[in-house]
Amino acid sequence: MPRTEAPHYNALIRRGIDDRELYRRALTRVREPGLQALLAENLRTLELLIGDLQVQVHAMGRTPAQHGTLAGAIRSALAELTAGMSANRDAAWVHCLARNECSLLQQFEDQMAHASAESARVLGIQLSRLHSIHRDMHCLAGTTHG
Structure with missing residues (x-):
């Protein structure tokens, strides 16, 4: 794999870490046990994704x-503020996570479109993980997904 792709991978890693931290914050703030379980599962998926990309770099x-x-730190702080003022904190967190996840997914898809064949293969594996999170969050949020 070309060394020139490392900066692109690192950008994806940083964005993944941003989302992972947002999931960690949400996990400690949501109330519904089923939602907590799903967020914990998605958090583990993000941790695997980040770890795999770090190994590649x-x-x-x-x-x-x-x-x-x-x-990402600013988005996380604003999400906590917004969710904290919401009448339905759990729903507010779900919508916030869904929006951020869409952005991460888009960044992966954009990178894949310009990657070498080997990088596209590696990113494709990670992309399937992200699609799983994408479906979960958009189903909960009641929004459409592509």
């Missing part, structure tokens, strides 16, 4: 990203 001889972004 390391295999390229590069240092994998270990932290999210400032924008």
